[in-house]
Amino acid sequence: MTYSVGIDSGSTTTKGVLLHQGAIVRRFMAPTPFRPAQAIEAAWDCLYDGLETRPFLTLTGYGRQLVDFADKQVTEISCHGLGARFLAPQTRAVIDIGGQDSKAIALDDDGNLVDFLMNDKCAAGTGRFLEVISRTLGASVEQLDEITRGVEPHPLTSMCTVFAESEAIGLRSAGVAPEAILAGIINAMARRSAHFISRLTSQGPLLFTGGVSHCGRFRELLSQHLGQPVATHEDAQYAGALGAALIGENLRKRR
Template identity: 40%
Template sequence: MYTVGIDVGSAAIKIVAFDGNDYKYTIEPTGWSPKSKGAEVYSRFLSDNKISSGHIKKVVATGYGGRRLDFIDEYKSEITCHGRGCHVLDPSIKGVIDIGGQDSKAMLLNGSGKVLDFTLNDKCAAGTGRFLQVTVNALGLDMDQIDALANNSKPLEIDNMCAVFAETEVLNLIVQGAKQGDILAGLLKSIALRIGSLAGKVDIEGEVAFCGGVAQSKVLTQMVEQYCNLKINKLENPQITGALGAAVIGF
């Protein structure tokens, strides 16, 4: 028997099927309609993994679009699910930094993966995955090119953390002849400093988990350690922690 966790984020849909010991997962872009795309990805995931509805005892959703799905049994908050998912992947973790498409979170955990304290970024896109995506697109690049160009580059100062104004600033730097790698490194540094500010609000210290799509950036991970005095424990599949936590909670 399985429980299924589905995390419908603004950028990606993550689905995990958990059998009590191991898990299967998929990640797909959310697209313009979280509800219809969520149902489509869920159906395809079950088919691809040969999981029948009779072998699913519960479906637990999380994420900004999770409540809109009409096939779920329960909804849990992103904070709760990310905390539990990170604990499952690494029980030694006491702090979590999560950068999602539309918000960023810092969480303090106890030894069981329960969230003791947390904080969110403000309502703007500053320091989120969307902030990075908008500014990277302004450079005419794709997200998977970030590390190759930013590695060993000199970070330029990016004064604006607003996604709209930062895009304009990036375009101005391009006109001035700045190197793409230096601009990217500056963007990553600004996000790292933002993470440090969030972590400080909940007294996160020592080893932490870093999750969300941008956690796959080795350069950003290094900058978080460098500028925030945090030790990042690399997680297996950092993008699925919310869906994994939801599945584990429902088991």
């Protein structure tokens, strides 16, 4: 039986999937530790466990070069495009917002990569940014949808993580409700992401992937700023790992 494993070693989370005949049969997700190789090894052990034959292993993400037992190493841009098309075949554009970077990817009608943008130099607009501000205001990222539902966003002037945190504290001291500040943060991030996506050379049905895609309010505001629907998927956080596994599956078929 032919199996393929894809592992995405991200800056904050390590994801992995086991594919068999084009279907996901196992998933792995864990925080990326101080030594990312440990999470890669844990993912491999989990996904390979109990199989009679060794799966083809493809690594992607920041930590893809930290272990020596992979069959293939690939960049995350190509993986995220493939993974997005696997989850939603009509996808022509992808916005992936992870822990410490964001990516915008354009695909043609056949799913080939035609353009991409990547922001990995600044934490503003990433999952880490959202986590820091939420924690400053006494909330968790998991609570954001409930807390900000129906709340009018309070405008913010800064998207720098350090300055935005100080501004949030100042607004709270001035009596602005934390719910409104959090809604304002999400709105500012969504507006920034919409501008980021608009710089792609081609547009089309959009899939939102990465950890931040679980935030429904973010997706709602992003759709408003873009003026188009924004889709996601329950496996959206696995898009990079899925793409890596698909690449491995295709390579194995050729051998």
